[in-house]
Amino acid sequence: MxxxxxxxxxxxxxxxxxxxxxxxxxxxxxxxxxxxxxxxxxxxxxxxxxxxxxxxxxxxxxxxxxxxCAHPGEDCHSHGIVAFAICESCGQVIEFHDHEVDHRLMGWVRSQKFKPAKTTIEIRGTCEACAA
Amino acid sequence: MxxxxxxxxxxxxxxxxxxxxxxxxxxxxxxxxxxxxxxxxxxxxxxxxxxxxxxxxxxxxxxxxxxxCAHPGEDCHSHGIVAFAICESCGQVIEFHDHEVDHRLMGWVRSQKFKPAKTTIEIRGTCEACAA
DNA sequence: TCAATTGCGTTATGCTATAACGTGTGCAAT
DNA sequence: ATTGCACACGTTATAGCATAACGCAATTGA
Missing domain, CATH: 1.10.10.10 (Winged helix-like DNA-binding domain superfamily/Winged helix DNA-binding domain)
Structure with a gap:
C-alpha cells in the first residue's frame, strides 16, 4: 500500500x-x-x-x-519482515531486514499451514554507543 | 535460571x-x-x-x-530465541525455535555491536484449523 | 439529489501496568 | 537471643495505553 x-x-x-x-x-x-x-x-x-x-x-x-520508517519515500511493506533493535538505554531504534530470517520464518509458517498476517521481530538491548 | x-x-x-x-x-x-x-x-x-x-x-x-512455556520441566531460556505463532481467530499459540533464525539475528546484532537482552518474535495470523 | 464513505472532534470508558507504603516471615551473622 | 537483611505479600492509589460510541462535516459517485 x-x-x-x-x-x-x-x-x-x-x-x-x-x-x-x-x-x-x-x-x-x-x-x-x-x-x-x-x-x-x-x-x-x-x-x-x-x-x-x-x-x-x-x-x-x-x-x-x-x-x-527508516526508508523515506518507499513502502516498507515491500521489504519483507522488518526487524528492530531497540536500545533500552538511549531509546534509539535501528531498523533492518534479513531475507534469510524471513525465509526461515515463512518456511516454518508454511509447514504449519499457518497464515501470517503481521510479524514482529524486536531485539531489546544496548546499542554500541550506550555500552559502557 | x-x-x-x-x-x-x-x-x-x-x-x-x-x-x-x-x-x-x-x-x-x-x-x-x-x-x-x-x-x-x-x-x-x-x-x-x-x-x-x-x-x-x-x-x-x-x-x-x-x-x-510449551516445554514443561525444561528451562526455556536454554533453547535460544523463542518464536510464537499466534492465531488471531482462536487464540492458540504455537511456540517454536529456529537456530538458523537465532544465528542470523545474533550475527546481525554482533555486526552492530548491539548487546541483546531480550528478543521477541511473534507471528500473528490464522492457524490451520481456523483458516476457512 | 441522495446515499455511502471518510475524516474529524468529543466524551466516556476500559484495559494494562507500576509506585509507594507497610506487614510478616525466614535466615544468617554477631 | 537479637539484630539486620532479603523476600514475598497485601493494599491503595495512580499512571499509561487504547478504544467505544456518538454526532457533524466534507467528498464522491450513482
Whole structure:
C-alpha cells in the first residue's frame, strides 16, 4: 500500500515522528501536538492507524511506541519482515531486514499451514554507543 | 535460571496458565484467582515477573498476554530465541525455535555491536484449523 | 439529489501496568 | 537471643495505553 494524500492530522503525526530521535508513545505525540489543536488520544490513534497502513510508520509492540520508517519515500511493506533493535538505554531504534530470517520464518509458517498476517521481530538491548 | 521453589501465588498463577487453552492477560488471570484470595493486579504481576525469570512462562508482547512455556520441566531460556505463532481467530499459540533464525539475528546484532537482552518474535495470523 | 464513505472532534470508558507504603516471615551473622 | 537483611505479600492509589460510541462535516459517485 502506498500513501495517498495524507490528511492534516496524519501529516502532523508523521512529522512529529520523523523529527523525533526515537520512538514515541501515542500520548507523547499527543502532547507534542497540543499546540496544533490536538486534544484527544483518538486523534493520534486514528492518524497512526492510517500511517501504519501506508507503511510509513512502524509500531514497536514491546514498548508500545511508534517510529517513522527508516526508508523515506518507499513502502516498507515491500521489504519483507522488518526487524528492530531497540536500545533500552538511549531509546534509539535501528531498523533492518534479513531475507534469510524471513525465509526461515515463512518456511516454518508454511509447514504449519499457518497464515501470517503481521510479524514482529524486536531485539531489546544496548546499542554500541550506550555500552559502557 | 531454573525454578527454585514456587511460592503459593506463583504456583497459582502458573497453574492457571498451564490449564488455559491459550494466552491470558494479567487481569484475566486475576479474575480466575479471585476465589483463591487474589484481589489486586500486583499479586498477578509479581508472580508473573518471577515465572518469566524462571523461564516457565512467556510474555506475548503483541497481545499483552502470558502463556505457559510449551516445554514443561525444561528451562526455556536454554533453547535460544523463542518464536510464537499466534492465531488471531482462536487464540492458540504455537511456540517454536529456529537456530538458523537465532544465528542470523545474533550475527546481525554482533555486526552492530548491539548487546541483546531480550528478543521477541511473534507471528500473528490464522492457524490451520481456523483458516476457512 | 441522495446515499455511502471518510475524516474529524468529543466524551466516556476500559484495559494494562507500576509506585509507594507497610506487614510478616525466614535466615544468617554477631 | 537479637539484630539486620532479603523476600514475598497485601493494599491503595495512580499512571499509561487504547478504544467505544456518538454526532457533524466534507467528498464522491450513482
Amino acid at each position: 502506498n500513501a495517498p494524500q495524507m490528511t492534516r492530522n496524519q501529516a502532523l503525526v508523521f512529522d512529529v515522528l520523523e523529527k523525533a530521535e526515537g520512538p514515541l508513545s501515542a500520548y507523547t505525540i499527543l502532547d507534542k501536538l497540543r499546540d496544533q489543536g490536538f486534544r484527544a488520544p483518538l486523534q493520534v490513534y486514528r492518524a497512526l492507524e492510517k500511517l501504519l497502513e501506508y507503511g510509513v510508520v512502524h509500531r514497536l509492540e514491546s514498548i508500545n511506541s511508534f517510529v517513522a | 531454573n525454578a527454585p521453589q514456587m511460592t503459593r501465588n506463583q504456583a497459582l498463577v502458573f497453574d492457571v496458565l498451564e490449564k488455559a487453552e491459550g494466552p491470558l492477560s494479567a487481569y484475566t488471570i486475576l479474575d480466575k484467582l479471585r476465589d483463591q484470595g487474589f484481589r489486586a493486579p500486583l499479586q498477578v504481576y509479581r508472580a508473573l515477573e518471577k515465572l518469566l525469570e524462571y523461564g516457565v512462562v512467556h510474555r506475548l508482547e503483541s497481545i499483552n498476554s502470558f502463556v505457559a
